Amino acid sequence: MRLPERKDVFFKNGLKEQWDSLNGKQKVQYVWDYYKFPITVCIIFLYIIGYMAYGHISKKEVLLYTGLINVSAGEQLTYDLSGGFLDHLVSLNPLEGNASRTDLKLYTGLYLTDNPDDPNHEYTYASRIKIIASIDDEKLDVVLMNREAFDAFSQNGYLCNLEELLRDAESLTRTEWEPYLAANTVILEDNADEVLQDSSLKYQAVTEEYPMGLNVSQAGVFRQAGFEDDVYLGVLKNSPRMEMAVEYIRYLCLLP
Structure with missing residues (x-):
C-alpha cells in the first residue's frame, strides 16, 4: 500500500x-x-x-579545598584528609550531615622548588600556575606543605594570621593549638626588580613576621604518617570558608 x-x-x-x-x-x-x-x-x-x-x-557541594604542596600522602592519610573529614562532619550532626551530597577537594602532586636538581623541579611551573589560579578563584582554603613551600606561600602574603583565626574559634582553646604555631615572614615590598636591572644595588625589603602556620608533623592524624621533615598547615588569606577551615584543623590536629 x-x-x-x-x-x-x-x-x-x-x-x-x-x-x-x-x-x-x-x-x-x-x-x-x-x-x-x-x-x-x-x-x-x-x-x-x-x-x-x-x-x-547530583551535584555535590564542595565544603573545603585542600592542597598538598611538596608533600605526599599514603592511602590512609589521603582518606583522613578527605573522606575521613566528611565522616567527621556527619558524626557531629547526623541530621544535617550528608556525605553523599558533599565533597572535599584534595589537590595532590603539586610541587614548588627553586632547586633544579630536585626530581620534581619539572612540575614546578605547572604547579605554580594551578596554585595561583586556585587562589584567585577562591578554590584553595588549606595547604599542607614542607618548609620550602611554607616560605614561598608566606613571602607572597598568601597565608592568614593563624593566631588571630584560632583565637576567635569557640570550638578551640589556646592551649590546644598554641604549641603548634609557626611564624614566618611576608615581604610587603622590596627592590627585587631594580636589583635584576642593576646588580650593583643591594637587595632591600620591608617585611612583617607573624604566625602563618601550624607545624603538624606530630599532631593528630599526622603522627602515624611517618614524615621525616616538618609539615606545615596554612590557611589562605582570601578563603571564603574560614569556619570550615577551623573545623578541619580541629579534626586533623587536635582530636584524640
Whole structure:
C-alpha cells in the first residue's frame, strides 16, 4: 500500500479508514518518515533538559579545598584528609550531615622548588600556575606543605594570621593549638626588580613576621604518617570558608 505524501492530505481524501487499517509498525514508520526532524529536535531538547536536571540534583557541594604542596600522602592519610573529614562532619550532626551530597577537594602532586636538581623541579611551573589560579578563584582554603613551600606561600602574603583565626574559634582553646604555631615572614615590598636591572644595588625589603602556620608533623592524624621533615598547615588569606577551615584543623590536629 502506497501512503500519501502528507498525513493531512491522507485524511482530507477520506482515507482515514485506511490509516486505521495500518498496523502499529506501519503507523510508526509513516510518522517517522514525515516527522523525523521535529521528533529528533524534541528528543535532543528533552535529553539536554534531563542532563541539566540530573547534574543539578547530583551535584555535590564542595565544603573545603585542600592542597598538598611538596608533600605526599599514603592511602590512609589521603582518606583522613578527605573522606575521613566528611565522616567527621556527619558524626557531629547526623541530621544535617550528608556525605553523599558533599565533597572535599584534595589537590595532590603539586610541587614548588627553586632547586633544579630536585626530581620534581619539572612540575614546578605547572604547579605554580594551578596554585595561583586556585587562589584567585577562591578554590584553595588549606595547604599542607614542607618548609620550602611554607616560605614561598608566606613571602607572597598568601597565608592568614593563624593566631588571630584560632583565637576567635569557640570550638578551640589556646592551649590546644598554641604549641603548634609557626611564624614566618611576608615581604610587603622590596627592590627585587631594580636589583635584576642593576646588580650593583643591594637587595632591600620591608617585611612583617607573624604566625602563618601550624607545624603538624606530630599532631593528630599526622603522627602515624611517618614524615621525616616538618609539615606545615596554612590557611589562605582570601578563603571564603574560614569556619570550615577551623573545623578541619580541629579534626586533623587536635582530636584524640
